[in-house]
Amino acid sequence: MEGSGFLKKHCLKDTSTNSFDSCDYLSVLPDPLLLHILSFLPMKDVIKSSFLSRRWRSLWMYVPTIDFTSWWEPEVSKSVDRFLAYYKSKKIQKFCVSCSSKDVVTIDSWIHFTSRRDVEELYLDFSPRNDKDSSNEEVYGNEYDGRSDEDGSNEEVYGNGYHGLYKLPFSFFRSASLRVLTLKCCALNLPSSVSFTLLKTLCLYALEITGNMFKILTSGCPLLEDLTLRNCNSETDLDIFVANPHLKRLEINEYKISGRIEIYAPSLLMIEFTRRMERNDYSSVKKLPLLVSAKFDCNEMDDDIWEDEISTFSKWAELLGYLHVKDLKLCSWFIQALSINEVQDFTGPPIVATHLELTTGLGKWELPGLAYLLRNSSNLETLTLNVEESIQIDLQGTFGDDYDFDEQNYWKVESIPLQHLKMIRVNNFMGGYSHFRILSEEKILSDANKQLKFMKFLLRNSMILERMIIKISRETKIRELVDEAALLFKVTKKLLAFPRASPIAKVLISY
Amino acid sequence: MASTSNSTSSKIITLRSSDGEVFEVEESVALESNLIRRMMEDDCANNIIPLPNVTAPIFYLVIEHCKKHAEMKDNKEKKKELRSQGEELLKSDPHTYSNLMEAVNYLDIKSLMDLTAQWLADFLKGKSPRLIRELLKIKNDFTPEEEAEILERNRWAFD
Numbered sequence: 002m003e004g005s006g007f008l009k010k011h012c013l014k015d016t017s018t019n020s021f022d023s024c025d026y027l028s029v030l031p032d033p034l035l036l037h038i039l040s041f042l043p044m045k046d047v048i049k050s051s052f053l054s055r056r057w058r059s060l061w062m063y064v065p066t067i068d069f070t071s072w073w074e075p076e077v078s079k080s081v082d083r084f085l086a087y088y089k090s091k092k093i094q095k096f097c098v099s100c101s102s103k104d105v106v107t108i109d110s111w112i113h114f115t116s117r118r119d120v121e122e123l124y125l126d127f128s129p130r131n132d133k134d135s136s137n138e139e140v141y142g143n144e145y146d147g148r149s150d151e152d153g154s155n156e157e158v159y160g161n162g163y164h165g166l167y168k169l170p171f172s173f174f175r176s177a178s179l180r181v182l183t184l185k186c187c188a189l190n191l192p193s194s195v196s197f198t199l200l201k202t203l204c205l206y207a208l209e210i211t212g213n214m215f216k217i218l219t220s221g222c223p224l225l226e227d228l229t230l231r232n233c234n235s236e237t238d239l240d241i242f243v244a245n246p247h248l249k250r251l252e253i254n255e256y257k258i259s260g261r262i263e264i265y266a267p268s269l270l271m272i273e274f275t276r277r278m279e280r281n282d283y284s285s286v287k288k289l290p291l292l293v294s295a296k297f298d299c300n301e302m303d304d305d306i307w308e309d310e311i312s313t314f315s316k317w318a319e320l321l322g323y324l325h326v327k328d329l330k331l332c333s334w335f336i337q338a339l340s341i342n343e344v345q346d347f348t349g350p351p352i353v354a355t356h357l358e359l360t361t362g363l364g365k366w367e368l369p370g371l372a373y374l375l376r377n378s379s380n381l382e383t384l385t386l387n388v389e390e391s392i393q394i395d396l397q398g399t400f401g402d403d404y405d406f407d408e409q410n411y412w413k414v415e416s417i418p419l420q421h422l423k424m425i426r427v428n429n430f431m432g433g434y435s436h437f438r439i440l441s442e443e444k445i446l447s448d449a450n451k452q453l454k455f456m457k458f459l460l461r462n463s464m465i466l467e468r469m470i471i472k473i474s475r476e477t478k479i480r481e482l483v484d485e486a487a488l489l490f491k492v493t494k495k496l497l498a499f500p501r502a503s504p505i506a507k508v509l510i511s512y
Numbered sequence: 513m514a515s516t517s518n519s520t521s522s523k524i525i526t527l528r529s530s531d532g533e534v535f536e537v538e539e540s541v542a543l544e545s546n547l548i549r550r551m552m553e554d555d556c557a558n559n560i561i562p563l564p565n566v567t568a569p570i571f572y573l574v575i576e577h578c579k580k581h582a583e584m585k586d587n588k589e590k591k592k593e594l595r596s597q598g599e600e601l602l603k604s605d606p607h608t609y610s611n612l613m614e615a616v617n618y619l620d621i622k623s624l625m626d627l628t629a630q631w632l633a634d635f636l637k638g639k640s641p642r643l644i645r646e647l648l649k650i651k652n653d654f655t656p657e658e659e660a661e662i663l664e665r666n667r668w669a670f671d
Contacts, residue, residue: 025648025649025650025651026606026607026609026610026611026648026649027606027609027610027632027648027650028650029610030610030613030614031617033617034613034614034617034629037625037629038629038632038633038636039633040629041626041629041630041632041633041634042633042636042637043637044669045669045670046633046636046637046638048666048669048670049641049666049669049670050636050641051662051666052641052659052662052663052666053641053644053645053650053652054645054650054651054652054653054654055653055654055658056650057650058654058658058662079668080668080669083668083669084669
């Protein structure tokens with residue numbers, strides 16, 4: 002009979018669930034598992050778990066991760082004090098606090114407390130804030146929604162007043178357990194030598210790093226691999242000096258800053274610029290001999306481009322020429338910046354990368370930039386496109402009209418022989434819409450069309466292409482507006498029918 | 513219609529669950545488990561690896577989630593989808609959840625440890641103790657005196 006085996010099994014399971022219905026399956030889990038679960042909760046919920054039952058009553062006092070970053074501000078220091086007074090575990094995995102207090106004695110006592118318990122990760126944020134900002138939007142740095150603070154009201158611009166900041170005690174700078182450290186908005190008051198024997202990841206955020214501080218700090222971190230600098234030296238030059246042989250990755254994440262940047266990091270393999278690139282000269286990246294990968298994710302740059310700025314845009318094309326990297330990742334803003342060069346027939350230095358990863362919405366002012374990149378990357382073997390709705394630059398004045406071009410037929414008239422391109426990956430095809438986007442059927446179809454046109458161009462110009470792998474995004478919003486099956490069928494048919502310059506090219510489509 | 517092929521032919525590992533069912537799993541998936549990794553290093557590579565603490569239905573779930581987790585690396589949508597699946601499981605079948613959590617712990621799979629813990633954390637977040645007890649069938653075994661005492665002791669966190 003039909004599926005009796007499955008049904009039997011199913012019923013059996015059902016009855017067993019019913020017969021144990023009153024059973025509490027979670028409380029039987031061993032302590033380490035329950036504690037692991039608690040470490041994913043905000044502190045309030047961790048403490049609240051004590052009300053559940055006897056099993057849970059004391060667990061919170063052993064939670065390995067202590068996170069007071071989302072605590073209601075005026076009470077933070079008192080609450081941390083209370084909590085630590087109850088704390089029973091001999092080992093702290095991670096301690097995070099956001100607190101604008103400058104009560105040195107109290108904060109020092111937390112630092113001693115955590116270091117006695119061999120803390121491995123510390124997140125110490127002393128930025129001034131008002132109550133309404135104490136929600137943890139900004140907590141882990143990379144999760145912010147950058148555009149919401151366009152007005153830059155409270156955020157990270159503390160330019161004039163480093164003297165009022167909390168100073169870490171000298172003893173802080175000796176630890177044989179710390180692996181990950183984030184310091185935000187405090188005074189880097191270094192002893193003559195530092196010893197973080199296991200530290201691998203360091204993030205300095207809104208600090209003023211002057212003189213030989215970099216040298217002292219990094220020479221005490223023999224294992225340092227990953228360094229992030231967020232809005233440090235916001236009004237002064239940033240001279241990064243990291244001679245560590247293990248340093249692999251450097252991220253410069255800045256917003257509303259000025260001054261020069263100088264980077265000395267001979268072992269560096271990867272560099273990333275995020276948010277904005279507003280320093281007046283980035284050419285020191287050419288002094289990074291081992292660099293293999295560079296990423297420019299500066300989508301928060303000003304979208305308004307004024308006519309007197311146009312002439313400075315050649316610097317972005319030149320910057321790519323300084324980078325002798327295999328792997329180059331560019332955001333949509335950067336691509337648009339290259340467009341400004343391309344339409345003026347400015348030819349920058351060649352790009353040596355063999356892999357380009359581009360995030361683009363294929364908007365009008367991204368097209369010339371894409372053409373520029375393809376033409377100038379004669380070594381290109383792999384191209385990755387991440388389709389994401391992009392914010393289009395707004396060309397002020399007459400530039401846009403003076404250099405206008407036909408968007409519809411852009412790829413039709415363009416011809417760029419891609420002699421080494423073997424592999425094309427497209428992620429999020431027909432997708433990448435922002436959450437706030439109100440979509441229409443027309444918009445979806447016209448975007449799909451733009452993307453198809455570019456695919457057609459790529460297939461027509463890639464002489465030795467082996468594979469084009471297209472991952473079609475299936476966003477629910479699209480399903481609501483169009484007959485998805487019909488659209489997918491149509492798109493697939495088109496993609497497979499485009500003429501291919503390479504006889505061995507395969508087009509693979511996945512949903 | 514075209515589709516992507518799983519062209520990379522990787523090695524297959526054979527494993528046996530506590531109830532005797534035999535699973536064939538791609539090496540790349542199996543090695544997500546530090547336990548299996550260690551066992552393979554200890555040279556059980558060509559034999560069937562026994563998993564005495566994991567039943568077949570649970571092991572099946574583990575493999576499914578390992579695969580999904582590998583897929584979601586560069587996919588925000590998938591990530592969200594996977595994270596939201598926990599609530600359903602916890603509501604409909606907390607028994608399977610706790611078995612899954614134990615299995616993941618036993619197999620020592622870091623990524624799934626974090627995922628399953630995150631599921632429960634998301635589920636608990638912001639809910640009142642009374643509601644949590646009700647949903648997860650946790651019995652309130654406090655005496656009224658004990659309850660009052662805890663309330664008194666931890667009140668500072670909620671004022």
